Amino acid sequence: MAEDLYKVLGVSKGASDEEIKKAYRKLARKYHPDRNAGDSAAEEKFKQVQGAYDTLSDPEKRQQYDQGGMFGGFGGGAGGRGGAPFGGMEGGGFAGDFGDILSNLFRRGGGPAQPQQQRGRDLETEVSLSFDQAVNGAQISVSVPKEERCPTCHGSGAKPGTVPVTCPRCEGRGIDAQSQGFFSISQPCPQCGGAGQIVEDPCPACGGSGLTRQTKRYRVNIPAGVRDGARIRLAGKGEAGPRGGPPGDLFVVTRVAASPVFKRLDGGNLEVEVPITIAEALQGATIEVPTLDGSKKIKVPAGTKHGTIQRLRGEGPPKPRGKGHGDIRYRLEIEVPKELSEEQREAAEKLAETLNGSEPRAELLRRAGR
Numbered sequence: 001m002a003e004d005l006y007k008v009l010g011v012s013k014g015a016s017d018e019e020i021k022k023a024y025r026k027l028a029r030k031y032h033p034d035r036n037a038g039d040s041a042a043e044e045k046f047k048q049v050q051g052a053y054d055t056l057s058d059p060e061k062r063q064q065y066d067q068g069g070m071f072g073g074f075g076g077g078a079g080g081r082g083g084a085p086f087g088g089m090e091g092g093g094f095a096g097d098f099g100d101i102l103s104n105l106f107r108r109g110g111g112p113a114q115p116q117q118q119r120g121r122d123l124e125t126e127v128s129l130s131f132d133q134a135v136n137g138a139q140i141s142v143s144v145p146k147e148e149r150c151p152t153c154h155g156s157g158a159k160p161g162t163v164p165v166t167c168p169r170c171e172g173r174g175i176d177a178q179s180q181g182f183f184s185i186s187q188p189c190p191q192c193g194g195a196g197q198i199v200e201d202p203c204p205a206c207g208g209s210g211l212t213r214q215t216k217r218y219r220v221n222i223p224a225g226v227r228d229g230a231r232i233r234l235a236g237k238g239e240a241g242p243r244g245g246p247p248g249d250l251f252v253v254t255r256v257a258a259s260p261v262f263k264r265l266d267g268g269n270l271e272v273e274v275p276i277t278i279a280e281a282l283q284g285a286t287i288e289v290p291t292l293d294g295s296k297k298i299k300v301p302a303g304t305k306h307g308t309i310q311r312l313r314g315e316g317p318p319k320p321r322g323k324g325h326g327d328i329r330y331r332l333e334i335e336v337p338k339e340l341s342e343e344q345r346e347a348a349e350k351l352a353e354t355l356n357g358s359e360p361r362a363e364l365l366r367r368a369g370r
Contacts, residue, residue, distance in 0.1 A: 005065065008052040013066070017057070024053040028126070033145045033215065043145055043213075054121050118194075120147070120239035120248040124231075127252055129222060131259035135292055135317040137224035142252060144218065147211040147239040153203035155244040157210035162201045164243075167192035195243055210243045220252050225268065225318035225326075228256040261290055268319040268326030275335040276300055289330050291315050298330060306334045 006013050009023040027049045029035070036042035055061045127140045149155035158164050166172040170189035174196035177186045188194035202208030218237060226232075231251045238248025262270040274289055284302035288295050291312065298310050309329050316326030340348065 003048070005052040005055055008048050009056065020053070020056050024049060024057070025126075028053075028124075032125075034143060046145065047213075050123060051121065053124070118241050118243070118245040120241040120245060122248040122251065123238045124251045124253060126255055127220065127222075128255045128257070129226070130257050131262065133222065134226050134228075134254065134256040135224065137226075138222045140220045140222055142218050142220055143215055144237075144250060145213065145215045148214040148216065149240045149244070150203060150206035150210050150212045152205035152212075153210060155210040155240065157199045157203055157206065157208040157243055159201040159203050164195075164197035164199050167196055167198050170196065172196040197243070211240055218250070222254065223318075223320075225320065226254050226256070227264065228254060230254045262292075262328075265326075265329070268316060269329060270316045270326065271329045271331060274330045274332055276304070276332050278334060278336065281305075281332075281334045291328060292317065300332060304332055304334075306332070308332045 006015070009015075009020060009027065011019055011023050015023075028046065031042045031046040031049060033039075033043050033046060036046075055065050123144060123146055125142055125144055127142055129138065129140070133140075150157075153160060156164060167174075167189060169191040170176055174189055174192065174194040175186040176189045189196075192198050199208045203210070206212050216237075218234060220232060220234065222232070231253050234250040234252065236247045237250035240247045262272060265271050270292075272290065274287070276285070276287065279285075280287065280300050281304045282302065284304070285300045286297050287300055288297050289312075292315065296312060296315070298312065300310075309331055311330070312328045314325045315328045318325055337344070
């Protein structure tokens with residue numbers, strides 16, 4: 001009996017998409033081969049987690065799985081779903097999956113359905129990037145354990161020197177038609193599994209599956225300006241399909257480390273907190289601030305308030321799809337010393353005297369009716 005995919009990820013059947021993703025990432029990090037070199041049990045667990053997530057993260061695949069497979073909604077024969085014949089025909093009409101199944105019986109040209117090669121699974125892995133790598137772009141190497149085409153039989157599943165033979169039950173069509181009254185309902189041939197061919201003498205290296213477990217290394221081009229959590233698709237780098245089927249895709253998820261200086265904002269902009277002195281805020285000044293590739297000078301106007309924003313346009317990271325560069329915002333924060341020297345205290349008292357005892361909160365209290 002196949003293992004419960006929800007149990008593999010440790011979530012309930014009613015888990016949300018976010019809960020499923022969170023559980024997958026936790027387990028993928030725990031059992032990733034890079035963390036468990038030489039541990040075959042961890043590698044097998046990683047494979048199970050990948051397979052479970054591949055199904056449960058896809059709404060259509062998850063629905064089919066919850067219904068017991070492609071034809072799971074037809075359990076119990078006629079009346080198996082709500083008492084309707086064939087699980088979906090009521091009042092002379094068709095509903096639910098029944099129309100979808102009928103559409104699968106014929107090709108667009110009107111002829112009988114032909115066996116289709118099964119596509120390999122999509123895979124997902126993560127890469128860790130420094131802030132500078134994410135801003136400037138980089139080329140990162142990733143190792144991915146996956147099912148690859150068997151090098152001994154070249155994916156056919158047959159022992160070298162032999163070839164698969166046409167399935168005698170479906171005669172190579174890959175489908176098994178059963179008459180249901182006026183209709184003929186097709187399902188994958190139980191003898192060949194829908195492949196249309198049977199391996200009589202299996203390959204000793206792969207046991208007839210045409211696939212073997214291998215670890216592949218890829219160089220991933222990280223685009224400049226990539227953000228944390230971005231998914232980069234490597235087409236055709238997922239698992240190989242059974243019996244020579246097309247491969248799936250590999251999705252590389254970026255994990256970007258935080259910068260000690262720059263804070264990411266929406267819209268591709270950055271923000272930097274810049275301390276200034278009381279004197280600079282009062283009198284104005286020209287100060288030096290950091291940029292992504294060095295430093296530049298900006299002006300602090302006289303009378304600058306705490307939290308004032310100054311902006312350098314186009315100095316931020318590249319925006320997605322070549323839409324220029326973002327900005328760097330500099331938030332000016334007046335730095336007040338916690339302790340004053342005697343000289344500083346005297347200067348503060350003189351400043352208070354020169355301000356003639358002005359009361360900055362008078363207008364606030366007036367508006368409040370105090």
